[in-house]
Amino acid sequence: MTELSKEEKKQQRREQHQKLLNERRKEAGLVRKIVFSLLVLMILVAAAVAFGSYQYVMASLGPVDEEEPEEVEVEIPIGSGTDTIAEVLEDNGVISSSTMFRYYVRFQNESGFQAGTYQLSTEMSVDDIIQELKEGSVQEEYALSFTIPEGFWAEEIFARAAEESGLETEELIGTARDENYLNELIDRYDMLTDEILDEDIREPLEGYLFPARYDFIEENPDPEEIIEAMLDRMQAELNAALTGESDYTVHELLTAASIIEGEAQNDEERPMISGVIENRMRVPMPLQMDPTVSYAHGERLSRTFNEDTEIESPYNTYNQTGLPVGPINNPGVASIQSVENPEEHSYLYFYHSPEGDIYFNETYEQHQETVGQYQ
Template identity: 65%
Template sequence: MSEISKEEKKRLKKEAHLRKVQERKKEAGLVRKIVFSIIVLFILILGAVGFGSYQYVMGALGPLDEESSEAIEVEIPIGSTTDSIAEILEEEEVIASATMFRYYVRLQSEDGFQAGQYELSQDMTLDEIIVELQEGTVYEDYAASFTIPEGLWAEEIFPRIEEATEVPADDFEALLEDDEYLQELIEEYDILSDNILEEDIRVPLEGYLFPARYDLMEEELEAASIIETMLSRMQTEIEQATGDPASDNMHELLTRASIIEGEARNDEERHTISGVIENRISIPMALQMDPTVAYAHGERLARTMFGDTEIESPYNTYHVQGLPIGPINNPGAASIQAAAEPEQHDYLYFYHSPDGEVHFNETYEEHQATVSEYQ
């Protein structure tokens, strides 16, 4: 066989290289086509979803029925929250979506909704409904108003109500001693259970009277009506905090919340203190929370001494393992939220120093060292 010249070798090598380049171009072209097709398909899907979402949002913000101007009577009760107002509007078929109403109100930072009787219609937009609820018919001629701070005991709440409304504190106390009335409340309110009827419970509705401002009409000035208004508000707050007002765990939740209310000095501490309670219960380890001692004694203690902790009571967490038999005060929304969402950490101890700070520690030795710094 004749030898291939150098020039021929170069030519063949060049042709082979060109063939490879052309093959790669074809492959790259195919890949580009595939990628381009995928991108186009993705854009079309996004467009369809986006258009659908846009249509949904615009539909929710607009009138439910542009052709319907028929008046729909809607009552917004005193103490209603944004969430409860949204549910009422949806139930009365004034708006399409309670969820969209809530999101829109929060996005727009709308507030100032007033209790009252309203005439709304399905041809109103969401913005028009919001304005109406802010400026429409308002309950202005209240017969009485009172405000209950967080953390009070029931026996401290009733005299405050009496002072503001002239409804005798004895009327409230009589109702809480009426087992038949309490059983009716248990059947009416999801947050209540037979736990409140246990023999050693000091005040059956302790922990269930939501602390807030209440504005009352003349017909609401009776003990049963006031109690039920406060219970309704507590049920609403618990639903917002947990999404589930089931009575089988609400007693425990409010018991935890009441301890947090008694111990915390500001909102930043509440979830951390809730985590300490959770950690001690899970070990298990005695809670040893001072506010439970004061409640067991039935008096506000300026300082908890060692002798105070020796009282035998189902409320004293130096005496019983785990939670006390029931709530030790009436907690606010922040403490209920903290009880529902304890912070995850390894702390077992905390100490409030005289300067107002709270110090958390994981071990007893660390805790003792912290206490020693301030004593």
């Protein structure tokens, strides 16, 4: 065999190299085609999903029936929150999705819906209905009105409602403790869970009855109507106030908020006290909050003595770490928000002086020194 010259060998290597480059180019081109095809497919699928979602959203926000519209009389109860209003509208067939209605209202930051009787139509869009509910129906005189202060215990709320409505306190309490009714409420309200059915809890709805003014068209509403007006309001307030940043369940959050409500004398103190609770939970050490002792005793103590703190109760935070079994009163929005937004500090103790001033300390020795100045 004739040996190739140097020039021929170089030419042969160039040809082999070129052939290899051509093969790699073909492979790269094929890969690019596959990647491009996959990208196009993904874009088409995403576009189809987006278009389908858009169509669904627009259909949910549009009229239910424009071709054969029907007039529907809809009653929005006093105290109704967005969740209740959405369910009422869907049940009456004037919107197609209560879920989309709730999301849309929150996304648009709509509020100010008014109770009353409305003449709505299936040819109305969600925007039309929202505008109608904000403008309000013809105002009716309220036959019953009463106000629940922040920090009231459930039994105090029921006593106030009974006094104003003519109902018996025991009837309201009995309704609020009825297990079948409570299970119905758990199914209806996102904020309610089986936590309220714990056998150690004194009043299952403690903490969930929002403190506010309540107006009723009827002079003698049913116990359920009164209770649900307060639950509707609490659910609406929680939906608006909570950011989802807390690790607490709603039950735990309302429990912490109720302690803050019992301890704080003004809004400035609430985040500071919330910070103390956070710090003590982190140690961990007993919270040692006096309002929990009062609730454990079932009476509002003007002062808490050492013997008072010895009571055996799942509500007493002197003889256990962590939160009590449930809320000890019904807190307002400021206390609820302070649980999610505690003041960051290193205090573990605080003391209210007889003059109403509050003092925070990092150590027990400092705390004792502060207390000693007023005793």
